[in-house]
Amino acid sequence: MAFLELKNVEKTFFSKDSLNEAIRNISFSVMEGEFISIIGPSGCGKTTLLSLISGLVLPTTGKILLDGKEIQRPSPETGYMLQQDYLFPWLTIEENITIGLKTMGNLTETTRKRALLLLKQLGLADHAAKYPNQLSGGMRQRAALVRMLSTGPKLLLLDEPFSALDYQTKLKLEDLVFSTIKEHKKTAILVTHDIGEALVMSDRVILLSHSPGSIQRIFSIPEELKALIPFAARNHSAYNKWFQEVWKELESLERKA
Amino acid sequence: MKEKHKQLHQQYVNNLTKQKRYVRLTQCSMLLFFFVFWEVAAALKWIDPLLFSSPSRVWELLLTRIQDGSIVTHTSVTLSETVAGFLLGTALGTVMAGFLWWSPFLSKVLDPYLVVLNSMPKVALGPMLIVGLGPGFTSIIAMGALISIVITTLVVYNAFKEVDENYLKVIRSFGATKRQAFFSVVFPASYPSIISTLKVNVGLSWVGVIVGEFLVSKQGLGYLIVYGFQVFNFTLVMLALLVIAVLATIMYQFVELLEKKLIRRHHT
Numbered sequence: 001m002a003f004l005e006l007k008n009v010e011k012t013f014f015s016k017d018s019l020n021e022a023i024r025n026i027s028f029s030v031m032e033g034e035f036i037s038i039i040g041p042s043g044c045g046k047t048t049l050l051s052l053i054s055g056l057v058l059p060t061t062g063k064i065l066l067d068g069k070e071i072q073r074p075s076p077e078t079g080y081m082l083q084q085d086y087l088f089p090w091l092t093i094e095e096n097i098t099i100g101l102k103t104m105g106n107l108t109e110t111t112r113k114r115a116l117l118l119l120k121q122l123g124l125a126d127h128a129a130k131y132p133n134q135l136s137g138g139m140r141q142r143a144a145l146v147r148m149l150s151t152g153p154k155l156l157l158l159d160e161p162f163s164a165l166d167y168q169t170k171l172k173l174e175d176l177v178f179s180t181i182k183e184h185k186k187t188a189i190l191v192t193h194d195i196g197e198a199l200v201m202s203d204r205v206i207l208l209s210h211s212p213g214s215i216q217r218i219f220s221i222p223e224e225l226k227a228l229i230p231f232a233a234r235n236h237s238a239y240n241k242w243f244q245e246v247w248k249e250l251e252s253l254e255r256k257a
Numbered sequence: 258m259k260e261k262h263k264q265l266h267q268q269y270v271n272n273l274t275k276q277k278r279y280v281r282l283t284q285c286s287m288l289l290f291f292f293v294f295w296e297v298a299a300a301l302k303w304i305d306p307l308l309f310s311s312p313s314r315v316w317e318l319l320l321t322r323i324q325d326g327s328i329v330t331h332t333s334v335t336l337s338e339t340v341a342g343f344l345l346g347t348a349l350g351t352v353m354a355g356f357l358w359w360s361p362f363l364s365k366v367l368d369p370y371l372v373v374l375n376s377m378p379k380v381a382l383g384p385m386l387i388v389g390l391g392p393g394f395t396s397i398i399a400m401g402a403l404i405s406i407v408i409t410t411l412v413v414y415n416a417f418k419e420v421d422e423n424y425l426k427v428i429r430s431f432g433a434t435k436r437q438a439f440f441s442v443v444f445p446a447s448y449p450s451i452i453s454t455l456k457v458n459v460g461l462s463w464v465g466v467i468v469g470e471f472l473v474s475k476q477g478l479g480y481l482i483v484y485g486f487q488v489f490n491f492t493l494v495m496l497a498l499l500v501i502a503v504l505a506t507i508m509y510q511f512v513e514l515l516e517k518k519l520i521r522r523h524h525t
């Protein structure tokens with residue numbers, strides 16, 4: 001059985017004098033441990049899709065099932081990382097990464113130690129007592145990742161986590177996030193506008209069409225790329241061919257629009 | 258190279274200290290000049306010493322009033338009323354803002370009333386308060402609180418509303434209840450606005466309390482001002498004014514201390 005299943009999901013935003021159809025008729029399913037990327041033109045509803053899966057927003061029609069149960073509200077099974085880090089500036093990094101545990105009433109000495117260990121694994125051990133504004137963009141992004149992972153969610157939702165970073169930092173973080181996720185055997189959905197990133201991180205890439213977003217095409221990444229860590233995958237001979245393929249599809253979308 | 262940097266930094270720090278010292282020096286000399294000028298002007302009869310008194314007379318009066326203990330009583334009465342009014346006004350205003358944030362329906366319903374209450378001169382309600390609460394302590398504290406409560410409600414509610422929606426998304430993604438979202442995100446995110454209303458409220462509650470004492474006239478610094486005015490003892494009026502200036506400044510400093518503690522790291 002699929003771990004996550006979307007059935008004919010649609011979302012329309014209503015306001016007093018307009019209505020805005022963000023996504024239309026989206027159906028797909030994700031297996032446990034799978035890494036999915038979602039790409040598509042700006043404003044096509046990628047963020048909307050993630051917030052629907054997170055349970056923060058409910059679909060206008062259709063169903064989203066997590067482990068066979070319909071999602072009605074945010075679940076402890078799901079971790080959501082927003083488009084920017086949104087660390088709370090009035091809390092230290094340690095307080096930031098444990099706030100999820102605290103909110104869920106799970107903050108014990110053991111869970112706190114585990115969160116700090118995770119912080120250490122992502123190379124931020126020395127910064128636990130600092131405040132977010134004392135950290136660089138890449139460090140903050142890593143701290144936000146720890147905050148999400150600290151509560152032990154099984155499904156990770158990542159909204160363009162690397163888009164605000166410089167290229168080098170981005171490549172390093174891709175590797176780090178990739179191996180962290182694989183090591184902990186998590187299921188992940190990554191939104192990105194970087195075709196390369198989508199190809200090297202994921203098992204499947206879902207391409208959304210212009211708004212209202214609907215599924216244009218799903219690419220299954222071949223084993224030879226999937227097995228490699230992102231940096232190595234970018235240097236693999238198959239990488240270019242796939243990049244061209246996705247690029248062409250995106251181009252054809254542009255022409256239609 | 259290292260040595261040179263150290264030197265430059267030392268120079269920079271010295272410059273800063275020097276500048277700060279100049280500012281302080283100028284401030285002190287202005288104050289000194291003011292008092293000296295006041296004294297001399299009164300002695301040479303440039304100003305009427307009966308009306309404007311003089312620093313030496315105020316000082317003498319202060320000493321005698323400290324000896325007989327009366328200034329201490331009046332000061333402590335006014336100070337406790339002001340602190341009580343200030344705390345009450347700020348706390349109730351903030352709680353009120355919390356309720357408005359909690360219930361959008363309530364905030365829509367109350368909106369026009371708050372606007373009217375806010376534009377109303379609160380001290381004009383003084384007589385009504387005295388009729389309702391009796392001519393004493395309670396009315397005066399109520400006055401000190403009333404004058405700041407509406408503006409606190411409006412400003413703090415606005416701050417609550419303007420908290421970035423995405424911070425709320427983060428906490429809600431952890432399954433936070435509305436209560437948790439309020440206390441771990443909305444409230445701390447609004448510290449800066451709450452502190453700045455505190456600063457305004459310090460001044461406002463002094464206004465409320467002094468006007469209250471004008472009306473009730475039994476004891477306190479406001480009473481001393483009215484009494485001194487009636488018996489033509491302007492030295493007493495000046496003394497009360499100077500005491501108020503000193504106390505209000507001290508209260509303001511306390512708020513600034515609180516600000517340093519609470520919002521050191523608040524700005525990203």
Ligand SMILES: Nc1ncnc2c1ncn2[C@@H]1O[C@H](COP(=O)(O)OP(=O)(O)OP(=O)(O)O)[C@@H](O)[C@H]1O
Binds near residue numbers: 042048
């Ligand atoms: N809360 C909302 N209320 C009304 N309209 C919304 C809301 N959130 C999103 N939309 C609309 O839905 C559409 C999709 O927005 P969304 O943020 O999901 O796009 P996106 O693919 O994430 O874009 P980007 O790549 O720029 O991040 C847009 O037209 C947007 O204006």
Ligand SMILES: [Mg+2]
Binds near residue numbers: 046048083159
């Ligand atoms: Mg987006």
